[in-house]
Amino acid sequence: MYTLCPRTFRVQKSFDVILATSLVHFYPPKHHPRALPLLNNVIKLEPNNVQALIGRAYVLQYSKNWLEACKLFHRVVELKGVEDQKYGLEAREEELWCEIKGGNGISAMGQLSDVIKHLDSLEDHQHQQARAWWRLGQCHWDIGGMSEHDSMRPISFLLPTDSDNRKKSFECFITSLKRSPTYAPAFTSTGVYYLEHANPPDLVRASKCFQKAFELDPREGDAARRLAEGFAEDRDWDLVEVIARRTIEGEGGIGGGDSGFAGTSDRRILPKNAWAWKAIGVVELVSLAVTQQSKPFTNALFRLVEITPKQYNPFKLLFVRMKPTSSLGYDLAKLTLAPGATLRL
């Protein structure tokens, strides 16, 4: 192994762990392809390195590999114990979250309640408390959304009704906001409740919730998309553009937030919110300030073609056939904004 200078190896490992951990959390998941080899290398040399295990678990979590992520978080819990406030408790919460997202919501919900009790007893953990309460709310929400075709049907008579679960989830979201009034996902979820499940739907409150969520965190893509769709229906293109641009900035822009990082990956430009690029393209068309060579427009179309080729095949055809002197861009604008057409971003 490191025969010449083992202490230098430890320094390198320390830098690798710091670098990889930061890459995992910096505009996730754009820098994960670069973080993963660093994490794997550290784990290979030091299998019980907690920071590296957590980092790798988060990478798996972002790729929705719930089972493997759950295993790694569980290993951290075994190593550190739930009593460890820095890593153990966080890992336990994430382990249960992976179980919930992996389809074991009902069994994990009780254990998540235990974690919440533990968190609520701690001071200076408002963000974690809010996140845990929001996750409990999401768990109730998902159970409430189970259809009759779900695998839970045989025991459905034992479970609360959909309406009860939605109400419980709403209570959890409100508790989350009481724990931390700056926790953006809880605002988004509360807004969705007001919009889709309150009786009657409260559009004003829902809009306020989405606006607050987006103000607090531009990464709240669902809130941003709902706001942008509302403004697009009102033909308020300036606001659509503001929201779309802020959403793109919130996910790190085209460069993934890197300004001079070495060895960056091509995946850093992979957007999470394709609708925002589409919205900017449409706004550019509507403003009639666009030419066929207009960079934002062509970039937006290019992004659409690259990200979801199947969904936006018509766009691809237009983009490929577009000539610098043609008027296809304006034709596209006319098609998009035809009377009676509904713009879904």
Place this chain on the structure above:
Amino acid sequence: MVVIPGHPICGLVRAFLVYQGYSLKEDDESDDSQEAIDEEEEDPLQQIIVSLSYNDVFHHTYSFQASFSDNQTSIFAHRVCAHAYLEDEDHENSIKVAQAGLELLIRSETSYGRPLVQ
């Protein structure tokens, strides 16, 4: 800090300990009161960054074209700074400093005359 009180790295260690929440008052009993006030009132992270500037790390971190001699660089300072940025969830700067630290480390390895063998 007692052994090398005037060295720039001493200021870095002091700032880092304050940033981590350790009180240095017992060690500073003989110091004047102004220093104690500084310790309480100034932002510890800012102190770390200022201390780093004395080690020329700050210059290196924010200007990758800068070249500096071994006397003006410190791997330890890079480690402390990267760790502090990570704790502060300033991931962009944490990445930059960690990368700069790794570059420094490679240069140190080169100075040994052969690369480390894994």
